[in-house]
Amino acid sequence: DVKVTQSSRYLVKRTGEKVFLECVQDMDHENMFWYRQDPGLGLRLIYFSYDVKMKEKGDIPEGYSVSREKKERFSLILESASTNQTSMYLCASSSPLTGRQPQHFGDGTRLSIL
Amino acid sequence: QQPVQSPQAVILREGEDAVINCSSSKALYSVHWYRQKHGEAPVFLMILLKGGEQKGHEKISASFNEKKQQSSLYLTASQLSYSGTYFCGPRPVRDDKIIFGKGTRLHILP
Numbered sequence: 001d002v003k004v005t006q007s008s009r010y011l012v013k014r015t016g017e018k019v020f021l022e023c024v025q026d027m028d029h030e031n032m033f034w035y036r037q038d039p040g041l042g043l044r045l046i047y048f049s050y051d052v053k054m055k056e057k058g059d060i061p062e063g064y065s066v067s068r069e070k071k072e073r074f075s076l077i078l079e080s081a082s083t084n085q086t087s088m089y090l091c092a093s094s095s096p097l098t099g100r101q102p103q104h105f106g107d108g109t110r111l112s113i114l
Numbered sequence: 115q116q117p118v119q120s121p122q123a124v125i126l127r128e129g130e131d132a133v134i135n136c137s138s139s140k141a142l143y144s145v146h147w148y149r150q151k152h153g154e155a156p157v158f159l160m161i162l163l164k165g166g167e168q169k170g171h172e173k174i175s176a177s178f179n180e181k182k183q184q185s186s187l188y189l190t191a192s193q194l195s196y197s198g199t200y201f202c203g204p205r206p207v208r209d210d211k212i213i214f215g216k217g218t219r220l221h222i223l224p
Contacts, residue, residue: 033211035214040216041216042116042215042216042217043156043203043214044214045214048211056210056211090155099143099163099205099210100144100161101161102146102158103146103148103203103212105157107155
């Protein structure tokens with residue numbers, strides 16, 4: 001089975017801090033994704049990566065950056081955390097041919113910014 | 115632009131049927147469906163491809179109308195385990211990512 005592991009289930013940080021959310025997958029997938037999930041808004045794509053060192057902006061990239069130095073690891077960075085970034089963050093991975101292959105999700109990180 | 119899912123929420127009794135609809139404003143290459151239980155990760159249910167067949171999962175099936183840019187998920191003889199939030203994720207033809215809808219909350223009563 002595909003395993004997508006997010007480093008923390010719960011995280012509490014303060015406004016202005018630099019926050020790192022880590023995601024690791026064990027299936028050698030080329031594609032990796034970061035989503036934000038808020039009540040009533042569904043899953044919104046922040047960034048995705050289709051290869052090492054490659055990244056593309058999703059629908060809501062403002063205030064975030066990403067890093068993919070190794071194929072199995074995709075990091076989401078909040079450069080200067082703000083309270084409106086309090087949310088559930090989900091990482092996912094998939095084989096290439098986006099649209100033809102399922103995405104496999106991690107359990108999520110519930111991030112609170114105080 | 116997010117696809118539109120309807121209904122937003124539905125409550126059923128065990129054994130009843132349900133239909134969840136997903137409508138996009140763009141021409142579609144495929145449609146994904148996922149289910150998320152409370153506190154858990156979304157889980158893949160099925161993919162419907164342009165020009166492809168209707169695919170099923172247990173008593174859950176789906177259809178994809180390419181011309182209308184719509185997909186529907188059919189839950190037959192619902193079970194308690196079907197409770198959760200269902201998300202559709204269409205992939206537009208001229209895009210390389212899927213865009214998820216806001217979800218449909220399904221609650222099954224015994």
